[in-house]
Amino acid sequence: MQREKEMWQTPQTLQQLLCKVVSWESRTGTQGEIDFSYKIKEELMKLTYFKHQPDYIQFVDAGKQRNTVTALYKHPQATRTIVLISHFDTVHTAEFGDLGDLAFQPESLTAAFKENDVALPQDAKIDLYTDEYLFGRGTMDMKMGLCLHMQLLEKASLHNWPINLLLVTVPDEEVNSAGMRAAATALNQLRDQWQLHYDLFLNSEPSFSQVPQDDNYYIYSGTIGKIMPAALFYGRETHAGEPLNGLTGHYMASYLTKAMEFNACFEESAFGEKTPRPICLQQKDLKVDYSAQTSHHSAALYNVFLFEQNAAQVMATFKEIATEAMAACQRDYENICKATNVTPIGTIRVMTYDALLQYANETLGEKKVQMIKNTGLNNTNDERDQAIQICDQLLLHCSELAPATILFFAPPYYPAVNSSENTFIQEKIALAKATLADTYKVTAKQIHYFNGICDLSYVNYDANDQGWHVYQQNTPVWGESYDIPFTDMQQLQAPVLNIGPFGKDAHKISERLHKKSAFIYTPHVLETVIKSMF
Missing domain, CATH: 3.40.630.10 (Zn peptidases)
Structure with missing residues (x-):
């Protein structure tokens, strides 16, 4: 033969x-x-x-x-x-x-x-x-x-x-x-x-x-591993000639970005190896065109590497850091207002996307919220931009929450x-x-x-881990343009x-x-x- x-x-x-x-x-x-x-x-x-x-x-x-x-x-x-x-x-x-x-x-x-x-x-x-x-x-x-x-x-x-x-x-x-x-x-x-x-x-x-x-x-x-905690910074618009009558997204973002970059809280060690520290991968202005109106909304994406942490742990740390960063932002802003005899516009809220979505559903109704989400999805083909746009559109319709920093996850997650x-x-x-x-x-x-x-x-995803539910709940594009088959992954042992x-x-x-x-x-x-x- x-x-x-x-x-x-x-x-x-x-x-x-x-x-x-x-x-x-x-x-x-x-x-x-x-x-x-x-x-x-x-x-x-x-x-x-x-x-x-x-x-x-x-x-x-x-x-x-x-x-x-x-x-x-x-x-x-x-x-x-x-x-x-x-x-x-x-x-x-x-x-x-x-x-x-x-x-x-x-x-x-x-x-x-x-x-x-x-x-x-x-x-x-x-x-x-x-x-x-x-x-x-x-x-x-x-x-x-x-x-x-x-x-x-x-x-x-x-x-x-x-x-x-x-x-x-x-x-x-x-x-x-x-x-x-x-x-x-x-x-x-x-x-x-x-x-x-x-x-x-x-x-x-x-x-x-x-x-x-x-x-x-x-x-x-x-x-x-890699995960991307992100934030939408939604302030209040004003004329550039009256800057303290508003609050720019850029001013708010600067506090969290400084707190996130190189932050040792996310660093992990295992087997003598260490994860690189976080860094901002993208920070963007959401204002479409130039004018003398200030930019009241911006967004930032942060890269976090992982060894053993899950999504729930990352979000908990991220929220703690963001809360402290926005408190510092608030203090500095109020001190400037006090020094110039201006009344502050309000207190910055820190909310997860899950909390924002729940508020929007209760206030606007689920049908209206889905229409708003669809607007964000249709504005771009990029999953990261879609996540930002969904948060931005929801805040536009829930502007009573502003000024606010919304914490969420943007794809991808490894x-x-x-x-x-x-x-x-x-x-x-x-x-x-x-x-x-x-x-x-x-x-x-x-x-x-x-x-x-x-x-x-x-x-070979940890069969006992439930932290992925926090990722699901705080990823605006989940089930729309992005998802991860965690339950299938848990069967591949x-x-x-x-x-x-x-x-x-x-x-x-x-x-x-x-x-x-x-x-x-x-x-x-x-x-x-x-x-x-x-």
Whole structure:
């Protein structure tokens, strides 16, 4: 019997696959992202295994015409299953300038940089001339991870591995993770459909630098969380010539932003690692046009990283900080009024979105409130702006509450996940480190929380946590344009692990992939880890 021809099992053919997959540009929010799922299905269908069992490849609707792709290799006697997770969207490429046409052509781009390397930083120039790196958007983050998983599917089908592999590759990881949020629900359905038992969620995001010029190789036993507490500052308008007859949103915002940025109250430590401190990601004026009328409403979004905190704890801390900040704002404002013999316009309220919504429903009626929310939703397509607009529109119709600061959550939310204390994961990390050291003289280090944000956040959610209800109640766009399947995530109770190729400078013009790590080292490590589960 003639042996089936291998497609992606050598370093050379794996590099060819990567270059093909990268060439299918799939920037988040573009037609390329929509088309990619069909192209990857077509590529997977070249495997004899899927030609005979095409129903093992399925699409999951991720919204906006995008699809998550699942592809199952199923051994007839196996129930143990490894879920291979990747994302196929990339960030945009404006920074490539005149080289934009080559951003998705790794070999051509690498050659072009050798002709003219002026756009590259010095460390990237050094790497360029070693011939050890392949440049291009998506090479590192993270189409190589997807290609590694495709290689594993092929090898499992060729050699009849006695385990199940479920490839899950998703769109939209770079913005809202709509693809993985949809996948969380689908994973439960697929488990029941095919009688699977999930033993491991294995991502292959690349090894990210911890600091600039970091050449260490990392294996990750968890992923950092991210949540975005936000605030609408709604004061009172006035003429610029009579400033103390009103209160600007900017004046109010300055107090909370100063209190939030770098605030140690949110800093967490675990396994010798620390979360970065909060910072303001966006502060915006909601006044539409210029005039001598003051801007009485503005908004700010704050980035908070997480290890163990849940949404309820974050909101409690945020409200405490905001209450103190607005009290300071009130004191300073009243002192100015007193010094200038002006009567203050009122006292600043601090309210959660949940409290505002309850007040609006009682005052205006639920039907009217839904119409107001729809106005906010229809004003923009961006989920963060929609959340701001809903709060702003509600305050417009409940202006008796002003001046007020409304506290809410804006998307996205990535819960932290960690499996560092799981004995199974400890064994697999030790095996991976030994394989790299013994075979390739590569020293790998364990990081307990992947610092780049990844889709592992949507599996293995704490089955006992109820803090997510506070997120649901205080996210204005919940159930409208954004939600998270927490109950489905709580059913996905297998440990997480991230083993991917080494690369540098994700999201930069100098994004590059270490070729030996990608095409030789990591394939061997992944195969060794998986075979150890037979």
